[in-house]
Amino acid sequence: MAEAHKVKLTLSPQAEKYARRDAPIEVRRMAAGGALPLPPIELATALFALAHDPDDQVKSRARETLENLPDNICQTVLTGETHPALLGYLAHTFKDESNRIESIALNPATDDRTFAFLATLPHKRVIDIVGNNQQRMLRFPEIVDALGDNPLTGRATIDRILTFMGIERPDAEFPEEGDEGPRLDGEEITDEAAAAALEALLGNDASQFDSDLVADGEDDLDEEKEGNLFK
Numbered sequence: 001m002a003e004a005h006k007v008k009l010t011l012s013p014q015a016e017k018y019a020r021r022d023a024p025i026e027v028r029r030m031a032a033g034g035a036l037p038l039p040p041i042e043l044a045t046a047l048f049a050l051a052h053d054p055d056d057q058v059k060s061r062a063r064e065t066l067e068n069l070p071d072n073i074c075q076t077v078l079t080g081e082t083h084p085a086l087l088g089y090l091a092h093t094f095k096d097e098s099n100r101i102e103s104i105a106l107n108p109a110t111d112d113r114t115f116a117f118l119a120t121l122p123h124k125r126v127i128d129i130v131g132n133n134q135q136r137m138l139r140f141p142e143i144v145d146a147l148g149d150n151p152l153t154g155r156a157t158i159d160r161i162l163t164f165m166g167i168e169r170p171d172a173e174f175p176e177e178g179d180e181g182p183r184l185d186g187e188e189i190t191d192e193a194a195a196a197a198l199e200a201l202l203g204n205d206a207s208q209f210d211s212d213l214v215a216d217g218e219d220d221l222d223e224e225k226e227g228n229l230f231k
Helices: 013-019 025-031 040-050 056-067 071-079 084-093 098-106 112-118 124-131 134-139 142-149 155-164 191-202 204-217
Strands: none
Touching (some): 013 025, 013 040, 025 040, 071 084, 071 098, 084 098, 084 112, 112 124, 112 134, 124 142
């Protein structure tokens, strides 16, 4: 579970009268429905505050309203000068919606911790955005770790990150075009040799497994399936 962090929100006087803890419960419950005369970012920030209200009804209604904001209001919130804690909350809320996650990734107001979370998600364009932000990766190494664990992080992104970090990529990881593949004691490892070695290691139960493995090995490596190479 993610570590809890205290968040200090700054609300305008108009928004604060709806979201403050000592406001009448009827006012807070009404405000949690979202019918407030506030600009989009202030509205979302007030709802975010109410989503942490001690009253369960206020809390649940505010979260439902915040997570179902109309697209035009939501897009303004995701791309504007929104509080980083709210952007982090929305990143987890909309983690399966690539367009909204991309907006969060492009927003300078998004904090590095949220950026590291974005690097774990299965959205290729978001991975590319994260992998191109050298400044964030240098100051928050967890982002690089997250990219390394994401199977969608492609070879080009990996090479670029290793280059600007000054790390030499082992050539054995990526054979050059025309390379005949790995060798052992100067001999080419054939499919039969690989199958025999696997059977010697695992026993007779490996017969089906080694056939599948050899068959899989005949396929070209897809850039999106390279897996973790930073480790």
